[in-house]
Amino acid sequence: MRAPEPVAERVSDPAKLERVFELRGLSAWYGAAQALRNITFDIPKNRVTAIIGPSGCGKSTLIRCLDRMNDLIPGFRAEGHVTYHDEDIYGPAADPVLLRRHIGMVFQKPNPFPKSVFDNVAFGPRINGYTGNMHEVVEGSLRRAVLWDEVKDKLGTSGLALSGGQQQRLCIARALAVEPDVLLMDEPCSALDPIATYRIEELITDLARDYSIVIVTHNMQQASRVSDLTAFLLAGEERTGELVEFGPTRDLFTRPADERTEAYITGRFG
Amino acid sequence: MSAAVAERMRWRPTVAGRRRSGRLFLLLCYAATAVGILALVVLLADTLIKGAPGLSWQFLTSYPSRFAERSGLLAALVGTFYVAVIVVAVAFPIGIASAVWLEEYVSPGPLRRILETNIGNLAGVPSIIYGMLGLAVFVRALSLQRSLLAGGLTIAILVLPIVIINAQEALRAVPSGLRHASFALGATRWETIRHHVLPAALPGILTGTILALSRAIGEAAPIILISSIAFIAFLPDSLLDSFTILPIQIFIWVSKPQAAFHAIAASAIIVLLVMLLTMNAVAIVLRDRARRGVGW
Numbered sequence: 001m002r003a004p005e006p007v008a009e010r011v012s013d014p015a016k017l018e019r020v021f022e023l024r025g026l027s028a029w030y031g032a033a034q035a036l037r038n039i040t041f042d043i044p045k046n047r048v049t050a051i052i053g054p055s056g057c058g059k060s061t062l063i064r065c066l067d068r069m070n071d072l073i074p075g076f077r078a079e080g081h082v083t084y085h086d087e088d089i090y091g092p093a094a095d096p097v098l099l100r101r102h103i104g105m106v107f108q109k110p111n112p113f114p115k116s117v118f119d120n121v122a123f124g125p126r127i128n129g130y131t132g133n134m135h136e137v138v139e140g141s142l143r144r145a146v147l148w149d150e151v152k153d154k155l156g157t158s159g160l161a162l163s164g165g166q167q168q169r170l171c172i173a174r175a176l177a178v179e180p181d182v183l184l185m186d187e188p189c190s191a192l193d194p195i196a197t198y199r200i201e202e203l204i205t206d207l208a209r210d211y212s213i214v215i216v217t218h219n220m221q222q223a224s225r226v227s228d229l230t231a232f233l234l235a236g237e238e239r240t241g242e243l244v245e246f247g248p249t250r251d252l253f254t255r256p257a258d259e260r261t262e263a264y265i266t267g268r269f270g
Numbered sequence: 271m272s273a274a275v276a277e278r279m280r281w282r283p284t285v286a287g288r289r290r291s292g293r294l295f296l297l298l299c300y301a302a303t304a305v306g307i308l309a310l311v312v313l314l315a316d317t318l319i320k321g322a323p324g325l326s327w328q329f330l331t332s333y334p335s336r337f338a339e340r341s342g343l344l345a346a347l348v349g350t351f352y353v354a355v356i357v358v359a360v361a362f363p364i365g366i367a368s369a370v371w372l373e374e375y376v377s378p379g380p381l382r383r384i385l386e387t388n389i390g391n392l393a394g395v396p397s398i399i400y401g402m403l404g405l406a407v408f409v410r411a412l413s414l415q416r417s418l419l420a421g422g423l424t425i426a427i428l429v430l431p432i433v434i435i436n437a438q439e440a441l442r443a444v445p446s447g448l449r450h451a452s453f454a455l456g457a458t459r460w461e462t463i464r465h466h467v468l469p470a471a472l473p474g475i476l477t478g479t480i481l482a483l484s485r486a487i488g489e490a491a492p493i494i495l496i497s498s499i500a501f502i503a504f505l506p507d508s509l510l511d512s513f514t515i516l517p518i519q520i521f522i523w524v525s526k527p528q529a530a531f532h533a534i535a536a537s538a539i540i541v542l543l544v545m546l547l548t549m550n551a552v553a554i555v556l557r558d559r560a561r562r563g564v565g566w
Binding site for chain 1: 377378379445447448449450451452453454455456457458461465466469470
């Protein structure tokens, strides 16, 4: 294993990095209520991008726009462009099912299927027509999620029998099993205790070598610990989220360009 | 008198009286419960006393006869069983499919609201109306005559709204996190429903269906119109044969003048009750297992 490069060397200028997603003027509505306004920034490849901001600022809406999970919510509507490897994911030719096969997602509350540990991991490869050795995929995914040693003797037991932190790592293994390109994590640690949180954070840092990771968090320490780049969102009275600032995490936390960012990271509001 | 004392005099707490009215209300509640339970106990006791002596293996395995002591339930039991099979075979798939479509495919809006309101209304339509529908559609228009198939289909239509409503509730109880997890892995809607939503909802759906079925096999009203309330001393060979069911057999025996027939009617009621209670018990066991199984 290579040692991770220091963050400062990895991220000097986000504009020079290879991009996975480009967001251009993205606005989103739930029915008549606007949740996001005119969001524009790029998400780079093989980096951890954190989205931070106070509750209700549209962080989750934003991350769910990246794999079109919002489509499942009746009344949702998006405008503007989101491209994934230069293809407009809201364009007429885009297929959300194919898109999600390449973009893994981990949710706030661990949500393993009420099936065995093995079947939890194997479901994705099965439906996506994987014809190789299923045992290898399951073991490999569980190893990547640093869960293998804890579950190798109980692959047949229900995923729901694991502890909260193990369940969340199972969900990560499940997402990795379809060999995604991006991993979206929507507050993955908010239901976990500090030790489980620490293990997930370690795992995120480790996975960032091979995956592009986007993580939503309301925990600023977590954003500063695990991410290379940070986007700060803020919503006004009408609860429509706007992008205040986006840049290398170290810069954003040490010398924020916007006074609202400074106010937020120093804990003066939010 | 000081102002403070005068102020206090304006309050006249009558705690004793208020407590009394509370006790009176409690008493009324007890009485209401007692009336209900007493009526049930009297009915059950009366039926048991009259019917228990007539229960025997021979009673379960004989055909009806002109003589009460030689009469048996065989035709009615088998008829009830066949009707139940037809109901399960027809109402179960149609009901579940309708519920899946309404819950998982139709987005909330006027269409769904109209459909759900009407299904709710159908569940409340008196069963005799379904009997008339069955008579007009299955017996006459489709010329199925007064057959097993016509009766089974009529009961299936009768329980269909209940099956749909129960299945919808079971589907709604499946946590949305399960659906999201599946979609996020690139599953289609159908794969998500087939692999995750339906298995998680199945115990709930089964419970609802069994309860609906146990209501259905106790129904006499619609079948009175469909079945030829005649002397059925044979088993149906095909779906188009005539048939009888337990409630109808009871109805026939009760309407006879001889007391001996009233006694075997009571025996038949006991058999019907045991069947219904068994089905309800199965439903409760399934529901409890489901609660322990998929709870998160």
